Amino acid sequence: MSENTTNNKNVSNDEIDLLDLFRRMGSTLNRWVKSLGRAFLISIVFLLKNWLPLGLSIIAGVGISFIFKFNSESLYTTDLVLRNNLPARITTDLVAHMNKLHQYSLENNKEALSEALVLDSESINSLVDISAFWIIDMRRDGNPDFVDYKNKFDLFDTSSVMMLDRLDIRVISKTNQNLFLLRDGLLRYINNDSLFQQRNRLRLKQNSEMIRRLYYDIVLLDSLQKIKYFVETKYIKPQAGGQMIFLQEQKTQLIYTDIQTLYRDKQDLEYVQELFNGITTILSDFSAPSIRLNGFVYYGKVIIPLCFGLVLLILIILANIKKLREVYNKY
Numbered sequence: 001m002s003e004n005t006t007n008n009k010n011v012s013n014d015e016i017d018l019l020d021l022f023r024r025m026g027s028t029l030n031r032w033v034k035s036l037g038r039a040f041l042i043s044i045v046f047l048l049k050n051w052l053p054l055g056l057s058i059i060a061g062v063g064i065s066f067i068f069k070f071n072s073e074s075l076y077t078t079d080l081v082l083r084n085n086l087p088a089r090i091t092t093d094l095v096a097h098m099n100k101l102h103q104y105s106l107e108n109n110k111e112a113l114s115e116a117l118v119l120d121s122e123s124i125n126s127l128v129d130i131s132a133f134w135i136i137d138m139r140r141d142g143n144p145d146f147v148d149y150k151n152k153f154d155l156f157d158t159s160s161v162m163m164l165d166r167l168d169i170r171v172i173s174k175t176n177q178n179l180f181l182l183r184d185g186l187l188r189y190i191n192n193d194s195l196f197q198q199r200n201r202l203r204l205k206q207n208s209e210m211i212r213r214l215y216y217d218i219v220l221l222d223s224l225q226k227i228k229y230f231v232e233t234k235y236i237k238p239q240a241g242g243q244m245i246f247l248q249e250q251k252t253q254l255i256y257t258d259i260q261t262l263y264r265d266k267q268d269l270e271y272v273q274e275l276f277n278g279i280t281t282i283l284s285d286f287s288a289p290s291i292r293l294n295g296f297v298y299y300g301k302v303i304i305p306l307c308f309g310l311v312l313l314i315l316i317i318l319a320n321i322k323k324l325r326e327v328y329n330k331y
Contacts, residue, residue, distance in 0.1 A: 057311035061304030068299040075293040076176040081284035085276040088164035098132035105129040117185030128172040179286040214266040
């Protein structure tokens with residue numbers, strides 16, 4: 001009896017402890033909610049009381065943004081999308097190759113840029129940056145969804161994939177004219193690379209060999225089809241209402257399907273050989289941008305919050321100046 005009584009007391013104490021724990025948690029959560037509500041109301045009242053200086057800070061931010069806009073050189077950005085005609089794994093090398101130009105731009109190495117792109121000094125001086133970026137397919141449906149300008153694509157994201165058959169080249173320039181000269185320079189830069197040239201020659205050679213082999217196989221299958229249809233069926237005697245002849249024609253139809261498959265493979269290779277015989281192919285050319293990159297929004301999204309935050313900080317310090325003095329004097 002004493003053991004049962006002791007066990008019942010322990011169970012009862014555990015239940016009391018849990019109830020007390022839940023009460024304390026509820027009380028703490030209630031205090032937090034009240035504190036957050038009070039802080040929110042104090043913040044709203046503080047902002048309303050100081051609407052004039054805060055409003056002036058926003059106006060000042062707008063004015064400073066316009067000043068920066070009108071006193072800085074215009075910058076324009078545009079994109080070129082290239083299809084990589086080499087094996088898909090080569091796209092990584094292409095991106096690295098193009099980003100050498102980005103490094104030259106960061107270093108302001110105009111001489112290296114001029115030599116790489118074979119452009120005159122006027123075109124090079126107007127060039128601010130060249131960068132290559134991956135194009136992302138979010139649903140793995142083979143259609144491009146966005147360009148990874150921030151280079152933050154998660155390689156472990158199984159729902160999206162980098163498109164290995166194309167890349168995006170973004171150019172920032174001081175002018176939105178003569179972009180075709182820059183496009184030709186970029187294509188020359190890629191086509192003059194000896195390793196890319198060798199890889200492309202090998203690709204074209206292998207495609208030609210495969211086309212010849214497919215043509216040879218098509219001819220063989222066509223001959224075999226004729227033999228089966230015109231020769232073998234000649235010596236087969238119909239049995240049970242022509243059942244054997246029906247089976248022989250069915251085999252001939254199977255050969256015809258194989259010939260069709262080979263023809264499609266051959267046509268696909270010929271399509272690639274004819275239309276994509278270079279190292280790269282332009283899928284989307286540069287377009288002349290009409291809106292400058294460093295316009296009002298470019299500066300305003302930084303300067304306006306900065307002015308507002310600075311004035312808000314000063315107002316908070318002034319409102320709590322006495323408390324700050326007490327803390328300063330205390331320590």
